[in-house]
Amino acid sequence: MAVNKDKNSYTMIFAVIMVLVVGTLLAGFSSGLKPMIKANEKFEKQQNILYAMGVNDNVGSGDVAFIATDRVADAFNTYIKEQLVIEGATSSQNDKAYLIDVKKEGAKAKKAGYQRKLPLFIGEKDGKKLYIMPVRGKGLWDAIWGFVAVDKSMTVQGVYFDHKGETPGLGAEIKQRYFMDDFIGEKLLEGTTYKGIKVAKGNNDPKNMIKDDYEVDALAGATITGDGVSAMLKKDIAMYVPYFKTINN
Amino acid sequence: MGLLSKKDTRLILDPLADDNPITIQVLGICSALAITAQLKPSIVMAVSVIFVLGLGNVVISLMRNIIPSKIRIIVQLIVVATLVIIVDQVLKAFAYELSKELSVFIGLIITNCIIMGRFEAFALGNGPWKSFLDGVGNALGYGVILIIVGFFRELLGSGTLFGFKVLGDSVEKTGLYAIGYENNGFMVLPPMALIVVGIIIWVQRSRNSALIEEN
Numbered sequence: 001m002a003v004n005k006d007k008n009s010y011t012m013i014f015a016v017i018m019v020l021v022v023g024t025l026l027a028g029f030s031s032g033l034k035p036m037i038k039a040n041e042k043f044e045k046q047q048n049i050l051y052a053m054g055v056n057d058n059v060g061s062g063d064v065a066f067i068a069t070d071r072v073a074d075a076f077n078t079y080i081k082e083q084l085v086i087e088g089a090t091s092s093q094n095d096k097a098y099l100i101d102v103k104k105e106g107a108k109a110k111k112a113g114y115q116r117k118l119p120l121f122i123g124e125k126d127g128k129k130l131y132i133m134p135v136r137g138k139g140l141w142d143a144i145w146g147f148v149a150v151d152k153s154m155t156v157q158g159v160y161f162d163h164k165g166e167t168p169g170l171g172a173e174i175k176q177r178y179f180m181d182d183f184i185g186e187k188l189l190e191g192t193t194y195k196g197i198k199v200a201k202g203n204n205d206p207k208n209m210i211k212d213d214y215e216v217d218a219l220a221g222a223t224i225t226g227d228g229v230s231a232m233l234k235k236d237i238a239m240y241v242p243y244f245k246t247i248n249n
Numbered sequence: 250m251g252l253l254s255k256k257d258t259r260l261i262l263d264p265l266a267d268d269n270p271i272t273i274q275v276l277g278i279c280s281a282l283a284i285t286a287q288l289k290p291s292i293v294m295a296v297s298v299i300f301v302l303g304l305g306n307v308v309i310s311l312m313r314n315i316i317p318s319k320i321r322i323i324v325q326l327i328v329v330a331t332l333v334i335i336v337d338q339v340l341k342a343f344a345y346e347l348s349k350e351l352s353v354f355i356g357l358i359i360t361n362c363i364i365m366g367r368f369e370a371f372a373l374g375n376g377p378w379k380s381f382l383d384g385v386g387n388a389l390g391y392g393v394i395l396i397i398v399g400f401f402r403e404l405l406g407s408g409t410l411f412g413f414k415v416l417g418d419s420v421e422k423t424g425l426y427a428i429g430y431e432n433n434g435f436m437v438l439p440p441m442a443l444i445v446v447g448i449i450i451w452v453q454r455s456r457n458s459a460l461i462e463e464n
Contacts (some may be wrong), residue, residue, distance in 0.1 A: 018324060029335055033342040040345035063412060069345075094384040134287050169286030169407065169437045178420075207420065220434060 043069050045098055046076040052147035052160040053123045053130045055079050064177055082122040086243055087115050097121065102134045102145065110209070118239055130157055133240050137232025140224040141165040144174065148237060154188040154244055156197070161229065171225030182208045182216040188233075190214070194241045196234035199226035253306040253382075264390030267360045267457065271394040277363040282442040284354055287348045288411055291399030293347070294354050295392025297383055304362050306384030308332075309372035316373075320390055325368040326359075331359050339357055398445045406436025445463045 003010060047066040050056065055075060057065035065073050076098075093219035097119040107146035110117040121132040129152065136145040149158040159180050166172040173179055186197050200215040201223065208216055218226040253261075270276045284290045308328050309316075316324050333381055337355045340348035350353075358364070367387050372380040402432040408426075417424015419432055435441050454460045 005315075006319075011319050014315070014317050015320060022327055026331060026334055029338050032340050034341040037338070037345075040341065044345065044349075068325060167286075168284060168290055169403075221437060238354050241430075 012098065040069075042099070043072050046072045046158045048162065049098060049121055049123075049132055049147050050075055050079060050081075051186060052132050052158045053079065053121075053149040054158045055123075058177070064180075077159055079123045079125060081124050084120040084122065086118040086120055086240070088147070089242070091120070091243065096194075102136045103143070106136060114194045116239070118243075120240065120243065128157075128225050131244075133237060133242075135232045135236035137228050137235065139163050139166045139174075139228040140171050140222075141167070144225065144228055144232060146232075148183075148233065150188065152248060154241075156183045156188065159183045165223070166225050167222070170219065171222040173219050173222065174225060174229060179216075185211040186216065187212050187214065188237060189241075192245070194238050196230065196237065199230045201226075251276075252406055257379065257382050260379060261386035261389070264387040265393060266390075266453070268459065269390045269394065269453075270366070270387050271391055271446065272453055273460065274363075274366075276366050277361050277391055277459075278446070279353075279432070280357055280361055281391075281398060281446060282439045283357070284438045285395055285399040285442050288399040289402045290354060291395040292344065292392075294358075295301035295388070295395050297336060297355055297358055298361065298364070298391055299388040300336060301329065301358050302384040302388040303381055304369060304384075305329055305332055305364060306367055306372040307377045310318075310370045310377045313373050314378060321373065322365070322369075325365055328368070329359050329364055335390040363387055394449060395444065397449060398442055401445055402436050402442060405433050406441070408432050 043236040047069070050067055050072065052063070056067055059065065066072070080098075082093060083095050084091045085094045085097050087098070098121065100117055100119045102119070105116050105118075108114050119134060123130045123132060130149045131151070132147050132149045134145065134147055136143065138144065142165065144161065146159060146161035148156060150156055152224060161174045161180055163174060166174065183197060185239065188194065188196060195214045198215050199218045201218045205215070206217045264270060267273065271278065273283055280294065284294050305328050309325060312324070333355060336358075337348065340355070348385050367384055371383045375383070400410070404415070408414060408419055414424075416430065417426045433441075
């Protein structure tokens with residue numbers, strides 16, 4: 001075969017064919033696997049919501065263990081009694097509320113005149129009514145998000161945090177149990193004023209025995225991620241405070 | 250003759266010690282520093298690189314006679330990127346939890362200079378089988394260092410291995426912590442990875458004087 005590989009035309013044809021082959025291959029993979037990836041993402045969200053309200057497979061003080069993927073859909077239907085979408089002063093039931101994209105809603109809410117849709121999940125565990133809210137904010141490198149479960153008086157009953165790209169061993173530790181479990185029992189309201197929970201350095205209470213100081217102990221070496229968690233809780237949960245005021249009256 | 254000839258065995262074994270990509274060729278240092286704060290991501294990164302480099306070397310080797318030399322670097326880059334995206338998508342579909350653990354690291358494989366280095370230096374001039382062995386060997390050599398560094402950094406920095414508290418609980422003061430042991434917080438920061446890699450290079454060179462350059 002006498003093909004001159006140094007000719008520009010050969011290079012061009014090679015590049016075009018290569019791009020076509022690779023493009024087709026990747027497009028095929030992407031659309032073939034998309035349903036499975038979407039389903040996995042849905043299950044993950046359900047697992048996270050259930051984790052925050054204490055429905056999980058945690059053993060002792062070990063690692064975070066979600067309820068298994070094959071049981072999650074059933075458990076979600078059992079434990080989550082109501083799904084609400086709060087729009088301003090009104091709220092309506094919607095059993096697809098967990099599919100609301102908090103990131104997109106946050107972006108849309110920046111435009112004037114847009115009424116942000118806030119999903120709220122009401123679950124029941126051991127006879128206790130729990131309200132679970134999604135939160136989303138910024139860490140050091142990328143997005144952080146999570147779910148916070150509170151009771152009627154806005155005392156935290158459980159949290160789940162996750163992140164896109166925080167530093168392993170430092171900021172990424174926000175999704176470890178020793179950090180998340182510290183939030184349990186912390187109060188968000190002082191009287192009727194919303195305080196939030198601060199991830200505090202130089203905490204006098206490293207074992208977090210005092211539950212009404214609106215503080216949890218920070219992670220060493222992860223100041224910005226910790227500040228991101230404080231800011232995320234302060235900003236996103238505050239949006240739900242009016243709803244809690246109505247149900248408490 | 251077995252499956253591997255003597256030369257083939259050397260392709261696998263050399264990069265593990267005397268021609269190690271990290272400690273001798275000093276390639277792939279960036280990822281070695283970034284992801285070795287804990288043992289688990291180190292191992293997963295090692296496995297992913299073995300897959301991408303092994304397969305990528307074969308693909309490049311099969312195409313070596315038709316790749317126009319003017320755009321060969323771009324072609325190599327496309328091959329790595331394609332493989333990495335496929336790995337990422339397959340993990341997301343079939344091993345979602347694992348893929349979440351690795352998402353960032355999988356993407357980082359594209360920038361690993363060992364991969365481009367092996368494509369350029371070996372796969373472009375050798376047959377597919379030899380290229381496969383060379384790829385796997387170099388990825389193993391990279392992985393071994395990653396795992397050693399990850400082991401020491403997690404053990405000394407956090408007192409854990411795979412997240413298990415092997416030295417006792419630092420908050421409750423049990424185990425070693427009861428007699429006054431403290432975690433070295435510096436170990437979890439990237440500079441310490443460089444120092445650990447440096448110590449490995451030092452140990453390796455003092456054991457094998459053939460590696461020391463003459464001035």
